[in-house]
Amino acid sequence: MHLDRRGFLKFAGITGAAAALAACGGPSTGGGGPAAVPEVDYSGVQPAKEITWWTNNPGSSETVSRQIIDAYQRANPGTKVNLVTAGATYEEIAQRFQTAQAGGGSQLPDLVVLSDVWWFRYYMQRSIVPMDPLIAATGIDTADYRQQLIEDYRYDGKLWALPWARSTPIFYYNKAHWQKAGLPDRAPATWAEMAEWGPRLQAAGTGAQKAYQLPALADYAGWSFQNNLWGEGGAWSDEWDVTCDSPEAVRAVSALQNAVTSGWAGVAATDGTTDLGAGAVSATVGSTGSLVTVLDAARFDVGAGFLPAGPVAGPVCPTGGAGLGIPAGVPPERQLAAAAFAKFLTSPENTVLFSQATGYLPLRTSADTGPLLAETPLRKIAIDQLDRTRTQDRARAFFPGADQEIARTCANILNQRADVQGELTTLKGTLTRIFDTDVKPNI
Structure with a gap:
């Protein structure tokens, strides 16, 4: 069966981790969740010579x-890393x-890329290993990773992934x-x-359709809008408690x-940064991972800055x-070889x-970013903003299918002008059911 992005997210939101766990024998009903993945003693293990x-x-x-990969294979003769494009998303x-x-x-595969909203369901499924024994076996220096990025993968006292293509949203604008x-x-x-600026931009005769473009909801609503909620003192959730209908959240949305x-802001259909690069809008919020694409596409000077602050907190920004x-x-032996390659893949130089x-963030504090910043000074915005980052709300990052539900709610509010309080109250019920059904039995 082929599922496009929307279809697959619907599938994930309906079946969630519960269905995935059923394929592996089902969740435990003893109150403690599924059995933990046994930790392996790698001291006597010889790493495999080939991984995928x-x-x-x-x-x-x-x-x-x-x-x-070529550099790794030259440094480790007799080893082979097979790169497989396992999907476009x-x-x-x-x-x-x-x-x-x-x-x-x-x-x-022996090593797999997992996004911020997918890795936790594999923890619940017990289908990924804790990285800590592998970190010890391969000598990975976790203290040298930017802690705002690596700590996102820590749960239950263990680390479940290493950072790779990490980003934050930043504010992009057309300087002209x-x-x-x-x-x-x-x-x-x-x-x-x-x-205050939006109406001035809208009336300035810039040729843009909108002064500001909210990012595409399917990809960004749950992620970047955390900045708006946090700035008002709200959140999608507080730990496991869903709080998306609080007065603070209602004010933010x-x-x-x-x-x-009001007419000065629009909602991107596919990609706000593409709209910015085309000159159709004057500003948007997009991933730091889009920086190179934006700079290549734009025929004007691009400005960038931290995400704006709210009246209660800020500037505050989620990682992703x-x-x-x-x-x-x-x-x-394949796990050990995969960890050794991951160490090289995320080295300061690489x-x-x-x-x-x-345009993704440099992961290591010891990395020499001087040439990088000299080539593209705007990268410093993303690096400096790391000091203002905050771990994502669990309802967005840990609840299977929640990202889609948040996006659907925001689409009703922003595109259909639906009642904010009513929509967020409904969303709270939906997210609470996801937690009770798909998360609580498996943690």
Whole structure:
């Protein structure tokens, strides 16, 4: 059966982790969740000479990934890394990874790219291994990773992935449009300030359709709108408690709706950064992973800045992107070899190489980012904003299918002008059911 992104997310939202776990024998009913993945003693294990890495080549990164693989194979004669494009998106990789689990170790990759909203369901499914023993066996220096990025994969006292294609949303703007509207050459400090600037940009005769483009809801609503909610003192959830209908959350989403109904803001159909690059809008919020694409596409000077602050907190920003996980269903020698390659893949030198080619964040604090910043000074915005990041709300990142439900709710509010309080109250009920059915039995 073929599922497109929307169809697969619907499938995931309906069946969730419960169906995935059923394929592996079902969740435990003893109150403690499924049995933990046994930790392996790798001290006597010889790493395999050949492994397979599944990726979706985030940020059009296949060329640089193959370059890194070639360097690894030269440094480790007799080893082989097979790069497989397992899908065009994180969702397609997840679909293929789920199917492969039914076939056992021979069908599984040894290293797999898992996005911020997919890795936790594989923890619940017990289909990825804890990285801690592999980190010890291969000598990975976790202290040298940017802690805001690596700690996103820690749960239940263990680390379940290493960071790879990590990003944050940042504010992009067209400097020429800003100048024509008489605005200072910077991102707005607060969303209240953007609400003042929006009508000025809209009336400035820039040729843009909208002063500001909210990012495409299917990909960004649950992620980037956390900034808006947090800035008002709200959140999608507080730990496991769903709080998306709180007065603070209602105020945050109402402000977004007001921006659209006022006429100076629109909602991207596919990609706000593409709209910006084409000159159709004056500003948008997009991933740092889109930086290279935006700069290549734009025929104007691009400005960038931190996400605007709210009245309660800010500037505050979520992290996102993808990490590298190792399946539990492959033999220890392949797990060990995969960890050794992941160590090389995320080395200080290679994280700069990957960042240079894509715009994703350099992962290591010891990485020499000087040449990177000299080539593209705007990258410093994303790196500096890491000090203002916050771990994502569990309802968005840990609840299977929640991202789709949040996007659907935001579409009703922003595109259909639905009642904010009513929609968010309905969303709370939906997310609570997902937790009770698909999450609570498996943690």
